[in-house]
Amino acid sequence: MKKVLLKVNHLQQYFNVGRKDEVKAVDDISFSIYEGETFGLVGESGSGKSTTGRTIIGLNTPTGGEIDFDGQDVMKIKGKKALKEFRRDVQMIFQDPYASLNPRMKVRDIIAEGIDINGLAKDEKERNQRVDELLETVGLNPSHGTRYPHEFSGGQRQRIGIARALAVKPKFIICDEPISALDVSIQAQVVNLLQDLQAQQNLTYLFIAHDLSMVKHISDRIGVMHLGKLLEVGTSDAIYNHGVHPYTESLLSAIPLPDPDHERNRKRIKYQVPPDDGKQRGMHEIAAGHYVYCTADEIAFYQNKLQQKLAQTQTAS
Ligand SMILES: Nc1ncnc2c1ncn2[C@@H]1O[C@H](COP(=O)(O)OP(=O)(O)O)[C@@H](O)[C@H]1O
Ligand SMILES: [Mg+2]
Secondary structure, three states: OOOEEEEEEEEEEEEOOOOOOOEEEEEEEEEEEEOOOEEEEEOOOOOOHHHHHHHHHOOOOOOEEEEEEOOEEHHHOOOHHHHHHHHHHEEEEOOOOOOOOOOOOOHHHHHHHHHHHOOOOOOHHHHHHHHHHHHHHOOOOHHHHHOOHHHOOHHHHHHHHHHHHHOOOOOEEEEEOOOOOOOHHHHHHHHHHHHHHHHHHOOEEEEEEOOHHHHHHHOOEEEEEEOOEEEEEEEHHHHHHHOOOHHHHHHHHOOOOOOHHHHHHOOOOOOOOOOOOOOOOEEEEEEOOEEEEEOHHHHHHHHHHHHHHHHHHHHHO
16 A cells, blocks of 8 residues: 555635735645655646645645645644754755855855754764755756856756755655756756655655646656646656646647657647536546546536547557
């Protein structure tokens, strides 16, 4: 049995509640992440991915729902010690590593911040040794510790951000578009590093991206988000090869195909949010572990659609 590390239940994060500019950034989403896996969260800009991550880590107070981490209700964590432990267990790395690194601090001190706050080293020597180890772990040179963030390339800065997150030995890392701002040639290196670290340290990832082709390789399972709603959840294979929600199909149709003939002839699918018909919608399981946001009446329709897609892929191969 796989252990659930993070369970998000009917999470709701509204901003400016009751005002004209109210935003339903996250609107009643539920999903679980198993220990040791990578859960990809994908959707276009503004769909609520970062807000989901920020709320999980405690940067926002949710307007509804529950977050359960490692068996405890995150909103009910009380006491300095327990809070400190949670803040150590859950780390975040960001899209723009430069903006998230203090330009006036040496890399060594940036990485050691969590070590210092949590008293994880008994003296200066142990602290610096640990930083050297971390620099090596992320593929940088220990001599880099005395330099400042601006002296590094984008990819190297992201490695510094990763080292800083690892410094406190977390269980769970939220990776918020960590490769989106990097050159394509560097993206694979950072993804490989994250995957190696995951295998070595049994890390669990929530990996956020706006592009499905980016999360496909790294994710075990994927959740597709649009305008604050989670619309489809399934294994990477299920979403990528036979995703059934029209919004998932639109994302899939936007991925360039390697074959130019196919690329020229293919149709882009444009997703339009259906008008509000007042019907009750929720996440329904259409096949083992494959969920679609729909009405109860639509379950059979999506089950059929999935069967057709599965039959198609079988004839194709
Ligand atoms: N602190 C905030 N106050 C008001 N609106 C916010 C705040 N944070 C995010 N939003 C809004 O919530 C929506 C989702 O944003 P975000 O989670 O950043 O999306 P994504 O990461 O998918 O691009 C956007 O409309 C954004 O403007
Ligand atoms: Mg974002």
